[in-house]
Structures are given as C-alpha cells and as structure tokens.
Amino acid sequence: MVRILTDSTCDIPPQRQKELDIEVVPLSVHFGPETYQDGVDLTNQEFYAKLRQAETLPTTSQVNPEEFARRFQAHLDQGNEVVGLFIASQLSGTCQSAAIARDMVDGEGIYVLDSTTVTFGLGLMVETACILRDRGLGAREIYEELERLTRRLRFYAVAETLKYLKMGGRISAATAMVGGMLGITPILNIRDGVVEAAGKSRGRKAAYQWMEKRIADEPVDTSLPVSFGHSDQPAVMAECEAYFLERIPGMQIVEGDIGSVVGTHIGPGAVGIAYFTKE
The missing domain is CATH 3.30.1180.10 (Hypothetical Protein Tm841; Chain: A;domain 3)
Known part of the structure; x- marks a missing residue:
C-alpha cells in the first residue's frame, strides 16, 4: 500500500485529511514560552486570535528527523511504501529532516519530495498525490509525476x-x-x-x-x-x-x-x- 505523508503546513482542513486518508505531521508554534503543535493543540482560529493580540510574532520550528524516522519505520514494518510531500526547503528544514530520516531507516520505498511551496499550494500537491494513489500508481510513479508537476x-x-x-x-x-x-x-x-x-x-x-x-x-x-x-x-x-x-x-x-x-x-x-x- 502507498501511504501519503505531509506536514501541517499543507493547511488541509481536518475533515478533508480524513477523507483523503493522509498522515499529517505537525510543526511547532511558539508564542514566547508557550509551545503548541500546529493543528493539534492549536487550531487556526485559536492561532489568529493569539496573533491579533501578539506584540511580537510567534516563531515556528521544523519536525525533527527522529519523529519522521519513527513514522517511516512504522510504515515499513507494515509493508507500506511512503510518498512524503513537504514545505519548500527554502522555507523550512522539515523536508531535510524527512530526507535524513529516510536514510536513518534505510528507507527503500520511501520517497521524499520538496514541494517548492507551502500552505494551500502544498495542499494542492497532496490532493494530486492522492488522486494518483487512487488510480493505482506506485510510490515511485507518484513521486516522479509530482516532481514534474512542481514545475x-x-x-x-x-x-x-x-x-x-x-x-x-x-x-x-x-x-x-x-x-x-x-x-x-x-x-x-x-x-x-x-x-x-x-x-x-x-x-x-x-x-x-x-x-x-x-x-x-x-x-x-x-x-x-x-x-x-x-x-x-x-x-x-x-x-x-x-x-x-x-x-x-x-x-x-x-x-x-x-x-x-x-x-x-x-x-x-x-x-x-x-x-x-x-x-
């Protein structure tokens, strides 16, 4: 089975995530000493309410390689292949973390794509990946088609x-x-x-x-x-x-x-x- 994995900057609403049957890994958001998992314990509505009151901008942090490695290994153990699409590498180190994690688990069958975009642009790439998955394409075929589509x-x-x-x-x-x-x-x-x-x-x-x-x-x-x-x-x-x-x-x-x-x-x-x- 091919699994589609992305990060929370895809900004796909929770109900749509369930419909697509995708796995979304959260980045972290920091308002001063307060840390939240994006989309998990901080909704977008809560985020904007806090942003409107903030005197300084919050910061965000990427997903670490260990978290990706744990998730990749779980899929490999189940006999799955994985296509991972992530926020542009020029905007975050998250995609690099995923690539490091792929090597940590000797990840044959794990394909990591720099989407070159973010938010609803990344969401569009994920939606398209799911269309290709549902047509029965293999992980490598999906990855290669998505790589072409980034252009x-x-x-x-x-x-x-x-x-x-x-x-x-x-x-x-x-x-x-x-x-x-x-x-x-x-x-x-x-x-x-x-x-x-x-x-x-x-x-x-x-x-x-x-x-x-x-x-x-x-x-x-x-x-x-x-x-x-x-x-x-x-x-x-x-x-x-x-x-x-x-x-x-x-x-x-x-x-x-x-x-x-x-x-x-x-x-x-x-x-x-x-x-x-x-x-």
Whole structure:
C-alpha cells in the first residue's frame, strides 16, 4: 500500500485529511514560552486570535528527523511504501529532516519530495498525490509525476494588511505606513520555494484582476484540481472562488485554511489561488 505523508503546513482542513486518508505531521508554534503543535493543540482560529493580540510574532520550528524516522519505520514494518510531500526547503528544514530520516531507516520505498511551496499550494500537491494513489500508481510513479508537476505549479495570494509583514521585517515601517495610507497591499508569489512580492493592488478586486491577467498568460490545467486558500476569512475565499469560477469554467476546487507558518507573516484576511499550468 502507498501511504501519503505531509506536514501541517499543507493547511488541509481536518475533515478533508480524513477523507483523503493522509498522515499529517505537525510543526511547532511558539508564542514566547508557550509551545503548541500546529493543528493539534492549536487550531487556526485559536492561532489568529493569539496573533491579533501578539506584540511580537510567534516563531515556528521544523519536525525533527527522529519523529519522521519513527513514522517511516512504522510504515515499513507494515509493508507500506511512503510518498512524503513537504514545505519548500527554502522555507523550512522539515523536508531535510524527512530526507535524513529516510536514510536513518534505510528507507527503500520511501520517497521524499520538496514541494517548492507551502500552505494551500502544498495542499494542492497532496490532493494530486492522492488522486494518483487512487488510480493505482506506485510510490515511485507518484513521486516522479509530482516532481514534474512542481514545475507547473503557480501560487498567488493577496494580503489584507501590511502589519504582519512589517512585524516580521519583510517590509519597512515606512513602506507599511505609506501602503496602509494608500490602501495598497502586496500580491505574493511562490516560485521554486521563494516567496516574493509579485505585484500590488488597491483592494481585493484589483488583486483578482491582476491574478486573472497572470493566469491568462499561464492558463489553468482544469484536468487537475485548483486550490483556494484563506487566513481566517472563509467568506473572502468564497468571493475569490466565485470570481474565478466565472472566468475559468470547469475548475475542480479544493480548499485550504492558511495556518500558523504562513499566517504568522501574512496575517488574517489573506486569500489566494494555486493551480497547475497547462502543458
């Protein structure tokens, strides 16, 4: 049997995790001396409530190799193969920990993939892995197909506020102040594991229009799922979905709930889309 394993930055809601029959390994979130397991003893709603009150940003820590080794060995003992998809290696050492753990257990039959993305982009990769698994592909075949798909993955998100980007040192206080006065928020892109400000907009509708133009240049492959995500604003995600459904008929939509790792920097109210381009 092929098992799909990922980390909590996939931001796939708990009920959907059960439906997909996947294993999710939590990262840790630290608010000062308080430590929580992401998605286990700290829900996203609880996280954003604490974030709104925080004077300094929380920190996160990767999964250690020993934890992955324990889980990998349990699957090997049951005769399973494992495909593991993890947060971009440029954003966390979690994927490296998984690779170390694979070698610790002499893990033939364990395939570790750097997704090159995070949050609902990683969730999209996991959803696709499950489709391939359910078609009966073996672990190596799934891994090789996903590796090819990383090159066609696109991710765009718009932040509601510059506050948390400023707190995290991603932008200067002056930029945040001017941007806030003008109602400007950045549109973020993740490509090959690198997060960058790809554009800017005044308001969400303008951001959707900006994304629409980018998507027109690199059209959506509607034979594969398209992922939408939000940070503590499901109504905003529904609005974003409706906008793009009018313009891209036939999308198979999956949804993500942006958690603590990305939420720490982008804050509440963000929304975005992740998809695979046509070949």
